[in-house]
Amino acid sequence: MKENTRQKLIDATYEEVYSKGYQGASLKDILQNAKVHKGSMYHYFANKKEMALAAIDEKISQRFDTRYGRILELDSNYIDEFFKGVKDLSNRDFNRGCPVANIIQEMSNIDDDFRITMNSIYKKFKDNLEKILDKSIQKKEIKQCDKKKIALYITSTLEGAILSAKASGEAQDYIDTIELLEEHINTLKI
Amino acid sequence: MKENTRQKLIDATYEEVYSKGYQGASLKDILQNAKVHKGSMYHYFANKKEMALAAIDEKISQRFDTRYGRILELDSNYIDEFFKGVKDLSNRDFNRGCPVANIIQEMSNIDDDFRITMNSIYKKFKDNLEKILDKSIQKKEIKQCDKKKIALYITSTLEGAILSAKASGEAQDYIDTIELLEEHINTLKI
Numbered sequence: 005m006k007e008n009t010r011q012k013l014i015d016a017t018y019e020e021v022y023s024k025g026y027q028g029a030s031l032k033d034i035l036q037n038a039k040v041h042k043g044s045m046y047h048y049f050a051n052k053k054e055m056a057l058a059a060i061d062e063k064i065s066q067r068f069d070t071r072y073g074r075i076l077e078l079d080s081n082y083i084d085e086f087f088k089g090v091k092d093l094s095n096r097d098f099n100r101g102c103p104v105a106n107i108i109q110e111m112s113n114i115d116d117d118f119r120i121t122m123n124s125i126y127k128k129f130k131d132n133l134e135k136i137l138d139k140s141i142q143k144k145e146i147k148q149c150d151k152k153k154i155a156l157y158i159t160s161t162l163e164g165a166i167l168s169a170k171a172s173g174e175a176q177d178y179i180d181t182i183e184l185l186e187e188h189i190n191t192l193k194i
Numbered sequence: 195m196k197e198n199t200r201q202k203l204i205d206a207t208y209e210e211v212y213s214k215g216y217q218g219a220s221l222k223d224i225l226q227n228a229k230v231h232k233g234s235m236y237h238y239f240a241n242k243k244e245m246a247l248a249a250i251d252e253k254i255s256q257r258f259d260t261r262y263g264r265i266l267e268l269d270s271n272y273i274d275e276f277f278k279g280v281k282d283l284s285n286r287d288f289n290r291g292c293p294v295a296n297i298i299q300e301m302s303n304i305d306d307d308f309r310i311t312m313n314s315i316y317k318k319f320k321d322n323l324e325k326i327l328d329k330s331i332q333k334k335e336i337k338q339c340d341k342k343k344i345a346l347y348i349t350s351t352l353e354g355a356i357l358s359a360k361a362s363g364e365a366q367d368y369i370d371t372i373e374l375l376e377e378h379i380n381t382l383k384i
Contacts, residue, residue, distance in 0.1 A: 007233045025300050027218045099303050109299040110215050113289045119363070128362035153370050156358060160371040161347075164354030168346060171298045171316035173309070179341050181350040190380050 010048045012038040017059035022103045025110050026118070044136055057121050064104060064125050068132070071095070077138055082140040083193070086133070087186050090162060091179075098178060101170040104129075105163050130193045132154045146192040154189070200238045202228040208250035212293045215300045216246055216308070247311050254294060254315050258322070261285070265326055273383070276323070277376050280352060281369075288368060291360040294319075295353050320345045331366040338381040344379070351375045 016038035020029045031052045037041055049055035071089045078085060100106070104125055111118035133155040140146045165181035206228035210219045221242045225232055237243035261279045268275060291298070294315055301308035323345040330336045355371035 024304060025215070025217065027215065028300075028304070069244075102305070103301055105295075105357055106299045108357060109291055109296045110218075111361055113291070114214060114218070123361055123363065126358070153374060156367055157351075157371050157374045158355030160358045161351045162354065163357050164350030164352065167295055167298060167353050167357075168316070168350045170302055171313055173313065177346055177350075181347050184343060184347045 009040055009044055013040055013048060013055060014059045014062055016040075017055050018063040020104075021056050021059065022097075022100055022106070026053075026107060027110065029056065050066055053117065057117060060103070060107060061121060061125065065128075067095070067103075068129060072132060072136075076132070076139060080143055080145065082136050082143070083146060083189060086136050087182070087189075090182055090186075093175065093178075096166075096175075096178075098166065098169040098175050099172075101162055102166040105167065106166060124158075130159050144194055147194055149192055154192070158185065158189065199230055199234055200224055203230055203235060203238060203245060203251045204206050204252055206230075207245050207351055208253040208293075211249065212287075212296070214244075216297060217300065232312050239246055241306065247307060250293070250297060251311060251315065254361075255318075256281065257293075258286070258319060262322060262326075266322070266329060270333060270335065271324050272333070273336060273379060276326050277372070277379075280376075283365065283368075286356075286368075288356065288359040288363075288365050292353055292356040295357065316349075323348055334384055339382055344382070348379065349376065 013034070016034045017029070020034045020037065024030070029052070031042075034052075034055075035045060045055070049058065071092070072086065075082060075085045075089070083093050104122065107118065108122045108126065113119070119161050130152075134151045137146070137149070137151040137154055141148060141151070161181065162185070165178045165185070168181060169178035171177075203224070206224045207219070210224045210227065214220070217304055219242070221232075224242075224245075225235060235245070239248065261282070262276065265272060265275045265279070294312065297308065298312045298316065300313050303309070320342075324341045327336070327339070327341040331338060331341070351371065352375070354373070356370060357366045359365050359368035361367075
């Protein structure tokens with residue numbers, strides 16, 4: 005029951021912050037959507053900020069795991085499987101954009117706690133991608149390359165693709181950017 | 195004198211919104227930094243929103259012109275000149291990130307006026323880049339290609355590069371992403 009209350013707060017906070025940004029997020033609306041009283045919230049979180057940081061960290065980790073988590077456990081096809089995850093639109097919301105990028109853009113230059121948390125989330129994604137590239141090199145699927153730089157490049161282009169779709173309101177802009185990115189990365193294949 | 199007051203408001207609004215986002219921007223601080231009284235502001239703008247939209251539109255147009263405006267008037271080297279602009283770090287602020295992306299991320303899904311303005315600014319950048327690619331094709335510097343898609347791809351990757359640098363606090367992440375992007379685009383050269 006206790007865990008249930010905490011989870012409801014995490015879920016509602018994530019949705020509110022994803023939609024409106026951290027500064028625009030209303031604690032009143034979060035509590036209303038979570039159906040939790042303010043007093044109960046204080047059993048779990050000291051304030052809105054602590055709750056938002058926890059929500060972002062936990063929900064984003066979950067998203068990454070769902071989308072890319074199993075790739076490192078495979079025996080082959082690392083790059084194709086990664087792009088399968090990238091191209092799966094079922095859990096993407098181009099109207100709201102990338103929940104990670106949104107908060108970096110909004111908060112990283114004005115609040116150190118957000119800067120540190122978002123830096124760590126972004127780094128986790130790049131590091132995981134670097135491991136995927138490493139596996140692919142080990143299996144001789146792609147040639148030797150600067151894994152760290154390629155992981156950064158893919159991450160940047162992926163983030164930009166989401167932004168382009170949010171800017172234009174056209175999911176096709178995401179699809180087109182990713183198509184060219186995949187073509188480019190496929191030139192590394194042996 | 196009148197124009198001077200308006201320009202002071204535009205400059206101060208742009209800086210405040212760039213640093214803190216639109217929702218986080220304080221009208222009081224803007225007026226203080228512009229050294230303009232609230233009453234005078236209403237001669238030029240109906241409210242904070244109208245002033246912010248004008249500031250973003252005008253200042254970003256200016257930035258684009260300074261950085262990329264003269265390229266279309268050149269006789270050759272379109273792609274190299276474009277990347278010279280991209281790689282010029284003198285007017286970039288990775289701490290605050292991309293002023294266009296920041297506002298798209300923050301506002302495009304919650305306010306129609308912002309969505310329309312930011313869509314138009316983003317499109318202007320892509321369209322200009324498409325024209326640069328077209329000039330380059332006409333001059334047989336690069337081979338025939340899907341200009342629209344390549345312009346979108348470059349724009350996405352460029353935006354992602356700025357985000358990556360803001361996320362990590364490392365300008366090198368921008369430089370490295372752009373290096374790979376330029377290598378990729380150079381494969382189109384004849």
